[in-house]
Amino acid sequence: MNSTKTTLPVKEKFILPEGMIYLDGNSLGPLPKGAAARVHTMMTDEWGAHLIKGWNVDEWMAQPMRVGNLVGQLIGAPDGSVTMGDTLSIKVYQALSAALKMRPDRRVILSDSGNFPSDLYMAQGLIQQLGQGYELRIVAPEDVVDAMDDTVAVAMITQVDYRSGRLHDMAQVTQAAHAAGAVMLWDLAHTAGALPVDVSASNCEFAVGCTYKYLNGGPGAPAFIYARADVAADMQPALAGWLGHDAPFAFELDYRPAPGIERMRVGTPPVLQLAALEEAMTVWEGVDMADLRAASIRLSDLFIAGVERACPELTLVSPRDGAMRGSQVSFAFENGYAAMQALIARDVIGDFRAPNIMRFGFTPLYIDEGDVERAVEILSEVMKNRLWDQSQYQRKSAVT
Ligand SMILES: *Cc1c(COP(=O)(O)O)cnc(C)c1O
Numbered sequence: 001m002n003s004t005k006t007t008l009p010v011k012e013k014f015i016l017p018e019g020m021i022y023l024d025g026n027s028l029g030p031l032p033k034g035a036a037a038r039v040h041t042m043m044t045d046e047w048g049a050h051l052i053k054g055w056n057v058d059e060w061m062a063q064p065m066r067v068g069n070l071v072g073q074l075i076g077a078p079d080g081s082v083t084m085g086d087t088l089s090i091k092v093y094q095a096l097s098a099a100l101k102m103r104p105d106r107r108v109i110l111s112d113s114g115n116f117p118s119d120l121y122m123a124q125g126l127i128q129q130l131g132q133g134y135e136l137r138i139v140a141p142e143d144v145v146d147a148m149d150d151t152v153a154v155a156m157i158t159q160v161d162y163r164s165g166r167l168h169d170m171a172q173v174t175q176a177a178h179a180a181g182a183v184m185l186w187d188l189a190h191t192a193g194a195l196p197v198d199v200s201a202s203n204c205e206f207a208v209g210c211t212y213k214y215l216n217g218g219p220g221a222p223a224f225i226y227a228r229a230d231v232a233a234d235m236q237p238a239l240a241g242w243l244g245h246d247a248p249f250a251f252e253l254d255y256r257p258a259p260g261i262e263r264m265r266v267g268t269p270p271v272l273q274l275a276a277l278e279e280a281m282t283v284w285e286g287v288d289m290a291d292l293r294a295a296s297i298r299l300s301d302l303f304i305a306g307v308e309r310a311c312p313e314l315t316l317v318s319p320r321d322g323a324m325r326g327s328q329v330s331f332a333f334e335n336g337y338a339a340m341q342a343l344i345a346r347d348v349i350g351d352f353r354a355p356n357i358m359r360f361g362f363t364p365l366y367i368d369e370g371d372v373e374r375a376v377e378i379l380s381e382v383m384k385n386r387l388w389d390q391s392q393y394q395r396k397s398a399v400t
Pocket residue numbers: 087088089090115116118119158162187189190210223
């Protein structure tokens with residue numbers, strides 16, 4: 001983000017429990033060192049000391065746009081084109097409904113079977129609400145480009161597959177959508193903070209994502225939404241909340257949207273979560289995204305080679321070519337849930353996605369080659385000793 005380049009990793013910027021190898025930053029990023037103090041100060045010196053005055057003197061009301069600009073710098077979005085709030089599912093709903101309004105004579109939402117279920121569920125809920133013959137068309141990820149036709153109102157695609165890590169080519173898919181006359185909506189949940197991305201250059205109309213994964217904003221951190229400037233200027237918000245109004249404190253009886261992306265704000269911003277996230281965004285200072293990407297591929301390749309050497313029972317389900325992958329590596333194994341529990345018990349933290357996927361995220365901000373080698377070693381012990389066969393690892397928790 002600034003001119004002095006940082007050498008990776010930057011482990012010292014995070015609180016990481018001693019001895020833990022954390023390969024789950026794709027699901028929940030670790031605690032950035034300054035975040036707890038920032039939230040504490042916010043609570044005592046702002047909320048505690050100023051109470052309601054904080055909205056003005058501490059500029060809480062400007063926070064969603066201020067933090068939006070920081071996220072914008074990581075995703076190639078100009079200042080003033082990103083705002084923060086709610087959860088990603090809500091932002092998907094907002095972007096999708098605004099996109100459909102832009103193509104009133106079309107009825108198809110195109111997505112793929114690798115998309116995260118919540119995105120598909122939000123589309124299904126919206127369709128139920130709209131009636132009028134709307135349809136969600138789900139194709140295989142490799143068929144997305146060919147499926148673009150003149151019935152498609154909006155292509156709603158998540159760039160990195162949460163299970164396999166397979167990566168969509170943003171430029172190619174966006175061009176195909178536009179060539180078919182469709183609106184392009186990207187979900188960057190597993191992209192933002194993981195790989196270089198430039199929403200402006202892609203020319204997509206909308207992009208959304210969450211900030212508790214690679215952006216380390218903490219559990220429940222607010223989502224982001226971007227709209228291209230020309231689109232933001234006249235999109236119609238489905239959730240017409242008061243803070244997306246042009247003049248919230250005029251308390252008019254009728255909704256009038258704020259001028260640009262701010263109309264995608266809904267209600268009161270999550271001030272404490274935004275304070276944590278704002279601090280978390282400082283870890284990116286000096287980080288070169290091309291360096292980060294190169295390190296991510298190097299670490300992932302090292303892991304794949306090690307696991308394939310030591311654990312023949314596991315089958316790679318991620319693309320072998322690093323350029324075709326996000327920042328995670330997944331292996332299929334029929335006892336994957338129990339094997340992951342055994343691994344977690346040994347302080348190597350990944351996660352499990354049904355039916356049989358063991359998922360490992362590689363975030364070069366705090367993972368290095370020594371961590372990868374150690375993780376391979378411990379995983380090979382789990383496999384060699386059939387630790388997954390032990391009953392204590394087979395009990396299912398609510399969150400996998
Ligand atoms: C993580 C993720 C979500 C989660 O949505 P929330 O509303 O933040 O719980 C949604 N979509 C995708 C693609 C994700 O990866």
